[in-house]
Amino acid sequence: MSRAKNFNAGPAALPLPALQRALDEFLDFSGSGMSVMEHSHRGKDYEAVHDEAIALVRELLSVPDAYDVLFLQGGASQLFAQIPMNLVERGRSADYVVTGAWGDKALAEAKTATAMLGAGARLAGTTGEGEGKDKRFVRAATAKDLRLAPDAAYVHLTSNETIHGVEYEVTPARPFPDAGKVPLVVDMSSDFLWRPIDVSRFGLIYAGAQKNIGPSGVVVVIVRKDLVAAGRKDIPKIFQLRTAADNKSLYNTPPTFGIYMIRNVLAWLKGLGGLAAMEQRNREKAAKLYAVIDANASFYRCPVERESRSVMNLVFRLPTEADEERFVKEAKAQGMVGLKGHRSVGGIRVSAYNAVEPAWIDALCELMQGFARRG
Ligand SMILES: *Cc1c(COP(=O)(O)O)cnc(C)c1O
Numbered sequence: 001m002s003r004a005k006n007f008n009a010g011p012a013a014l015p016l017p018a019l020q021r022a023l024d025e026f027l028d029f030s031g032s033g034m035s036v037m038e039h040s041h042r043g044k045d046y047e048a049v050h051d052e053a054i055a056l057v058r059e060l061l062s063v064p065d066a067y068d069v070l071f072l073q074g075g076a077s078q079l080f081a082q083i084p085m086n087l088v089e090r091g092r093s094a095d096y097v098v099t100g101a102w103g104d105k106a107l108a109e110a111k112t113a114t115a116m117l118g119a120g121a122r123l124a125g126t127t128g129e130g131e132g133k134d135k136r137f138v139r140a141a142t143a144k145d146l147r148l149a150p151d152a153a154y155v156h157l158t159s160n161e162t163i164h165g166v167e168y169e170v171t172p173a174r175p176f177p178d179a180g181k182v183p184l185v186v187d188m189s190s191d192f193l194w195r196p197i198d199v200s201r202f203g204l205i206y207a208g209a210q211k212n213i214g215p216s217g218v219v220v221v222i223v224r225k226d227l228v229a230a231g232r233k234d235i236p237k238i239f240q241l242r243t244a245a246d247n248k249s250l251y252n253t254p255p256t257f258g259i260y261m262i263r264n265v266l267a268w269l270k271g272l273g274g275l276a277a278m279e280q281r282n283r284e285k286a287a288k289l290y291a292v293i294d295a296n297a298s299f300y301r302c303p304v305e306r307e308s309r310s311v312m313n314l315v316f317r318l319p320t321e322a323d324e325e326r327f328v329k330e331a332k333a334q335g336m337v338g339l340k341g342h343r344s345v346g347g348i349r350v351s352a353y354n355a356v357e358p359a360w361i362d363a364l365c366e367l368m369q370g371f372a373r374r375g
Pocket of ligand 1: 102208
């Protein structure tokens with residue numbers, strides 16, 4: 001079998017050893033005579049997997065005791081509504097910082113959810129330029145872009161805008177905004193677990209699994225316990241974060257196979273040396289690719305400002321759309337897939353998540369060099 005060099009944005013490449021382990025255990029999980037999918041979520045065989053997955057998240061990120069680690073469903077998109085439902089009390093408002101399409105969506109859902117519940121959500125700053133279909137996002141926000149309310153329920157931002165290739169804090173020049181005492185709530189769907197972070201800086205972190213740590217169907221949430229405890233109780237129980245927190249994410253049937261795959265992926269990540277080693281590997285991949293773009297600046301152009309260039313989703317343009325189409329086709333012929341930019345922005349997007357092998361990036365860089373030379 002020849003494995004594709006998969007640069008998909010999500011669902012995305014998974015590490016071969018994690019898939020191989022699933023294959024080995026598929027029909028007979030730990031000698032039980034059945035697949036992990038066929039086990040009760042209340043049984044001890046599954047529970048061991050569930051606990052290990054939570055423990056791996058805690059260990060890899062050194063999650064402090066004051067935080068819960070939850071596995072939820074509905075995708076990051078459901079959390080766009082569920083977070084404001086929980087964390088914005090009646091009469092209060094949450095601040096949103098928008099640096100791309102996902103932040104825009106999060107704000108729109110927060111407005112709807114809070115309006116139903118006698119609360120609010122407002123745009124506290126954006127780096128978007130232009131309107132409608134021509135709206136561009138080329139950088140993370142800085143203090144100058146923001147009008148934060150000191151009494152906001154929280155400040156929400158998207159650490160990595162998957163479509164626009166704009167990421168916070170890849171250089172010290174573009175840190176996460178300082179929200180003072182107001183909790184930071186961050187959608188880390190497309191840059192979760194690519195490097196170590198200090199969890200204590202955040203009130204809540206959430207991430208859909210299908211970008212960097214597993215298959216679709218699971219959202220990982222890391223949340224301060226006091227925020228969970230203070231969360232609203234006048235919303236359906238199934239949406240309250242405390243329901244998952246009080247029941248170790250086993251209130252109802254969780255996506256057991258997805259959580260099992262997360263266990264496999266995180267065990268692989270730990271085996272490679274954990275997040276510090278992964279950060280080095282990811283930064284080297286991104287540096288190589290951006291170097292090819294910059295060395296061929298008359299042919300390739302990255303629209304994102306240097307300080308905000310994403311390490312996870314690297315976007316660039318070629319001279320014409322016809323060139324881009326040809327490029328995607330040539331890449332495909334060489335076993336490289338998933339390079340077409342998001343339909344809303346066009347261009348090329350290279351998603352270089354943890355599971356994307358450095359050798360795939362080398363192959364892509366070589367193709368890019370040759371393609372630019374031939375013109
Ligand atoms: C993919 C993505 C989402 C949406 O995730 P779903 O699981 O499909 O709801 C939200 N935010 C970011 C940053 C993403 O990359």
